Amino acid sequence: xxxxxxxxxVLGGGPAGYNAAERAAHEGMKTLVIEExxxxxxxxxxxxxxxxxxxxxxxxxxxxxxxxxxxxxxTGASLDHSKVVDRKNKVVKTLVSGVGAKMKxxxxxxxxxxxxxxxxxxxxxxxxxxDETFTGSKLLICTGSEAVVPPVTGLREAVxxxxxxxxxxxxxxxxxxxxxxxxxxxxxxxxxxxxxxSVGSIVTVIEMLxxxxxxTDAEISKILQNNYAKRGVEFKLGAKVTxxxxxxxxxxxxxxxxxxxxxxxxxxxxxxxxxxxxxxNIGLESVGVLTERGAIKTDERCRTSVPGIWAAGDVNGRIxxxxxxxxxxEVAVADMVGKADxxxxxxxPSVIYTNPEVGSVGETLDSAKRAGIxxxxxxxxxxxxxxxxxxxxxxxxxxxxxxGKAHKNILGVHMIGSYASEIIYGAAxxxxxxxxxxxxxxxxxxHPSVCEAIREAMFSIN
Numbered sequence: 001x002x003x004x005x006x007x008x009x010v011l012g013g014g015p016a017g018y019n020a021a022e023r024a025a026h027e028g029m030k031t032l033v034i035e036e037x038x039x040x041x042x043x044x045x046x047x048x049x050x051x052x053x054x055x056x057x058x059x060x061x062x063x064x065x066x067x068x069x070x071x072x073x074x075t076g077a078s079l080d081h082s083k084v085v086d087r088k089n090k091v092v093k094t095l096v097s098g099v100g101a102k103m104k105x106x107x108x109x110x111x112x113x114x115x116x117x118x119x120x121x122x123x124x125x126x127x128x129x130x131d132e133t134f135t136g137s138k139l140l141i142c143t144g145s146e147a148v149v150p151p152v153t154g155l156r157e158a159v160x161x162x163x164x165x166x167x168x169x170x171x172x173x174x175x176x177x178x179x180x181x182x183x184x185x186x187x188x189x190x191x192x193x194x195x196x197x198s199v200g201s202i203v204t205v206i207e208m209l210x211x212x213x214x215x216t217d218a219e220i221s222k223i224l225q226n227n228y229a230k231r232g233v234e235f236k237l238g239a240k241v242t243x244x245x246x247x248x249x250x251x252x253x254x255x256x257x258x259x260x261x262x263x264x265x266x267x268x269x270x271x272x273x274x275x276x277x278x279x280x281n282i283g284l285e286s287v288g289v290l291t292e293r294g295a296i297k298t299d300e301r302c303r304t305s306v307p308g309i310w311a312a313g314d315v316n317g318r319i320x321x322x323x324x325x326x327x328x329x330e331v332a333v334a335d336m337v338g339k340a341d342x343x344x345x346x347x348x349p350s351v352i353y354t355n356p357e358v359g360s361v362g363e364t365l366d367s368a369k370r371a372g373i374x375x376x377x378x379x380x381x382x383x384x385x386x387x388x389x390x391x392x393x394x395x396x397x398x399x400x401x402x403x404g405k406a407h408k409n410i411l412g413v414h415m416i417g418s419y420a421s422e423i424i425y426g427a428a429x430x431x432x433x434x435x436x437x438x439x440x441x442x443x444x445x446x447h448p449s450v451c452e453a454i455r456e457a458m459f460s461i462n
Contacts, residue, residue: 006032008336009127009136011115011282014041015322016313017142018099018108020329024140025106027337032136033108034115034129039099041144042314043322045092046168051191053088054171055353058198062355069393079199082174117283125287125308138308140332141289141296142325143282145275145314154244155271162248164269167192177201177267181253183241185212187352189272190224194354197233204264206236206255213352217364217414219379223396224358224416236262244269277315293317300342302332310335324348347432351421356397359424362412362431363402374405380457382417387448392418399453403461408437413454423451437461 008024010017013035024031038045057079064077103110113129117139120126124137147166149156158164165173167188180196182189185207197203205212205228212235213221225235239257246252254263277295290297290305295317302310310332313325327343334341352358368375382388382397389395397417404411413427430440437458445452 004133005123005135006030006109007136008032008138008140009034009115009125009134010140010142011117011127012041012142012144012313012315013039013099013110014142014144014313014325015043016144016315016325016329016332017041017140018103019326020140020142020312020333021108022102022106023330023333024336025108027333029138029336031106031108032111032134033103034111034113034127034134036112036114038096039103039110040092040096041142041322041325042167043325044095044099046171047188048322049095050088050092050171051167051188051195052353053091054084054195055191055355057084057087058195059355062198081176081199085172085174088171115282117286119283119286120308127283138336139310140329141282141284141304141309141311141315142313142329143278143315145317145320146278147271148274148276149271150241150273152241152244155241155269158244158246158251158269159271163246163251164244164271166271170268170270173268179266180204180268180270181206181264181266182270182272183253184272184274185209185235185237186214186272186274187350189270190228191353192270192272193228193233197228197231198355203232204234204236204266206239206241206253206264208238208240210238212237213358215364215367216350216352216358216360217400218366220358220360220398220400220414220416223398224352224354224356227356227396228354236264275314275320277317279315300331300345301335302328302343303335319345319348319350321348321350344432347428349424349428351424353421356392356395356417357420358414358416359420359427360412360414361424361428362410364412364414365402368402368404368411373411375402375411376405377402378457378461380453380460382415382450382453384456385448385450385453388417388450388453390448399457401454401457401461403437408461410435410437410440415453417450419450423454426451427454 007029008031010033013033021033064074115127115129118126124135127134179202182205211221239255241255243254252265296311298316312328314320331341349361365377379400399415402412410430440458
């Protein structure tokens, strides 16, 4: 039993869990990670990384098809989707092995199984997994999230039958469907819509809201939608899915829009209507951890309602992004060892890895107004960037800066265009450090670069 006693037990080996486990081990804590699947969590196995391998292949294909705009003619370019899946599997396997090596190198014990909290005793928190019982002085809950399949007539039956898939199953299909309906116009849905459109599927996106991309700035959402529409993606906005029917390889989706009931036929349905925290059946009730709307309630140090228990990543439902999870895991461990740290949720960037890319951080003008902040926004077309014009024939990208009126502090930066995913971290630093417009004007940006449009935008602010 002595070997099963740990300073820290981490439930879940995703970005929050494995990163925190490594940090805890380096702090001298004897650490156990319990993971029921592969290390790396949804991000590495079913989300961030697999989808990026898909999208990169699509980007290469798009470059080949449209190279004539840049004086390059490619004849006969095609994509073998099965080989794309094979490469995805290779990339994932490599990275999962890397995480395992990091755990071994840090001296972290990894147990394959499902951990269930059974209570607390004088020895610490008791966690059972299969036939084994573990005791931990501290607990870090990182059980992640799972795809939501809404209670639409016929939809939940369509998933096991293969007519409908979630983000997990779609990454393993071997043939490109002739037509696909994407239910949900959020990040996952849009990225997969982009891929399947590029590789030849007829794509229809059905979204309940009147705009795509969720909380993304409305103007940027519209630009992104227009880019998709030019490529042939059809959008049904303000539409509610009412029923799904058919069988694997041939079905239909019924929806209500504008007071009318419509139907679209398809070969495959992608359900991307959001994710929910995985808190069921892990024993939270045995120790009294509070939840809110199904997610574990935490503060900015990732502490739960129970002393000695922290929660990080999607399971706390705050910002379901892998990089948020990394940071939360770090902050949780810092708090465990008495180091002052906190998660700054204001400055966490988000990215939509489509073509064009979207990068956002901080407040939009609308969200600032809802928060009672007196703010203004300033927009600059990326055509003011020489590099953007050189690399984007007919591009319509923009960068938008949201500033506080009183102090001219940077509240948010939002952009659509090439390299947005790589540029946005600099904007996140501006928001996190509460930089003012004059501070950014004094920074030297490389030229020519797309990022210097941010600096140019600052000079349009009075």
